[in-house]
Amino acid sequence: MATLKREEIKQLSDPIIIEAGILGEKEYRVEKITTDMLIAVDRIHKEAQGALDVPIKQLAFLLGVQPEEFNAIDLRTISKVLTFLMENTISKVNSAKTPTVAEVK
Numbered sequence: 512m513a514t515l516k517r518e519e520i521k522q523l524s525d526p527i528i529i530e531a532g533i534l535g536e537k538e539y540r541v542e543k544i545t546t547d548m549l550i551a552v553d554r555i556h557k558e559a560q561g562a563l564d565v566p567i568k569q570l571a572f573l574l575g576v577q578p579e580e581f582n583a584i585d586l587r588t589i590s591k592v593l594t595f596l597m598e599n600t601i602s603k604v605n606s607a608k609t610p611t612v613a614e615v616k
Contacts, residue, residue, distance in 0.1 A: 539574045
């Protein structure tokens with residue numbers, strides 16, 4: 512009998528940690544990223560219409576802080592952290608592949 516183990520799910524949902532020294536002296540933890548959160552991040556992008564602070568607002572939203580916390584951080588660092596979070600999330604989602612009809616049978 513096939514069994515889905517809690518440990519397998521736990522590995523997919525481990526927090527993502529942004530070490531202190533990357534975005535200032537504070538360590539940041541992302542405990543979960545939900546579909547609603549990704550929709551909100553996309554909405555920030557669409558509503559900003561090319562504003563330069565879009566990555567700051569998106570990252571602040573995902574980390575649960577005010578955007579002003581990142582105003583003095585290099586935008587390249589902000590973009591790298593945001594890309595890391597999104598790529599990590601997408602890779603975890605892709606690793607939980609949806610079975611084909613043949614696999615289900």
